[in-house]
Amino acid sequence: MALRPLFASLWRLLCSLKLAIVLAAAVTLLGIGGSLVMHFNPGVFGDLDRMILGRWWSTAGSAAPLLSWWVPVGALLLALLCLNTLCCFLDWARRIRYRWRKGGEYLIHLGFVLVLIAYFWGSLAGFRSEGNRLFVGQTLALPSLPGHFLRLEAFEPIFAENGRPVDMLSTVALLHGDNLLARQIVRTNTPLTWKGLAVFPGSFGRTVEGFAVHIAGVGRTSFSPGAELSLPDGLRLRVLNFLSDARRLAGGRVARGSSELGRPAFELELNHPDGPSWRGWYLLAEGPPSALTEAGLLLRPVEPLYRPYSILTINDDPGAALALTGGLAMLAGVLLALVSFYYKRGRGDRPEVW
Structure with a gap:
């Protein structure tokens, strides 16, 4: 029985x-x-x-406790504020028969609690990754899922008339094993979203994957790893590797x-129909190797071949749905509170301050 007054005092404090x-x-x-x-202190907080x-x-x-001590203290205070707000909501809920007119305010209370819980959930169990470079056809495993x-x-990058990039169109597919879960064209302000996952365009770039080369008697062709050319006299030339530097x-x-x-430089393989094969490196700055010129292959590099890639930002927030629920509850509470404001003012309804 002695615990009852103590519990009542503690409850009144938590609802205060x-x-x-x-x-x-x-x-x-x-x-x-x-x-x-x-x-x-950007060196400590720059990646936050x-x-x-x-x-x-x-x-x-x-690693810098003297500069970051306020972060866990702030988290603790927020958790206490969340507990205080939750207790206020529960106290109202158990007396809803007599205090239903304050439903708007307490919907705001509930929404605030849900948003805070979602924030802590996402901060502890979420995932955020920037700078994920993907070429067309490439697949990336998601460590959070x-x-x-x-x-x-x-x-496809979109450029203005002056050459300035204005948008990036990335067709992205989300897979679970071989099963397609979602597909969307990701662009600025239009991410792919699925449950708590969001994929945003970050940037883009391009890398050199080979060279366009003119071969006398054959014409212009593309030299990139995997390319194989059938040449006169039964010769076959394969591009095995390419180094941009x-x-x-x-x-x-x-x-x-x-x-x-x-x-x-290119690593090449030349196969003769009736003779030995040759394999070696062709550094463009040094000119064609003798094995190629002796076979009558006159090569002239024309221009580099570029392969574009998209840089994506991937966020996974498991509390996103809960945060949305909390936001909707707060919005409904605000609208309800606005509607009932003048009615409660006329009744002299005021909050109790302990």
Whole structure:
């Protein structure tokens, strides 16, 4: 029996409007101070908007406790404010027969609680990844969703007349194994969404995949890995490999340089119908190897061949549906509160402050 007054006092404290005001003020002041700390310490907080809060805290945040202590404190205060709001809602719900006229305010309470729970859920169990480079036809496994894959089926950058890029059209398919779950053209402000997953266009680029080469007596053809040419006199020329920047080492070996276009090189294989085959490297800056010129192949590089790729941002928020529910509850509560405001004012209905 002695516990009943203690429980009643604790319940009144948790439902107190004074407690809500104190917690809300503390969270606000802490957030203002924290935002100034973030501004002057980009090395610690610079990646905060590119990863979920839980992952950031386990890496950069926990490594600088003197600068980031306000983050867990703010999370604790928000959790207490969420508990306070939930208790207020439950206290109203058990007395709804007499306090139904305040339904609008308490729908806002419920929506706020749901949004906060969704935020904490997404911060701990969500996934955010930027800079995912995909070529057309390439498939990417999603680490946050085992067995799910993202495939780029088509990509087209859109340019203005002055050459400035204005949009990126990426046809993206979401797969579970071999089963298609969703397909959409992803563009600016039009992501692919599926449950808590959202795929946004980030940027795009292009990489050199080969060269257009003119062969005397044959014409212009494309040199890229996998290409195979049937030439006069039964010769067959295969392109085995391509390096956008290569350097020749001692002993004639060829090694990869940078990823940019510098000194391009092809690894080729020439098959004779009745003789031995030749395999070696053709560095464009050095001219065709003697094995090609002796076979009568006069090669002249024309221009590089580029392959475009799309850079996608992938976010997975398991609390997205809950946050949407909370937002709709808050919207309904605001509309209901506006409708009933003048009626309650006429009755002298005011909140109780403990």
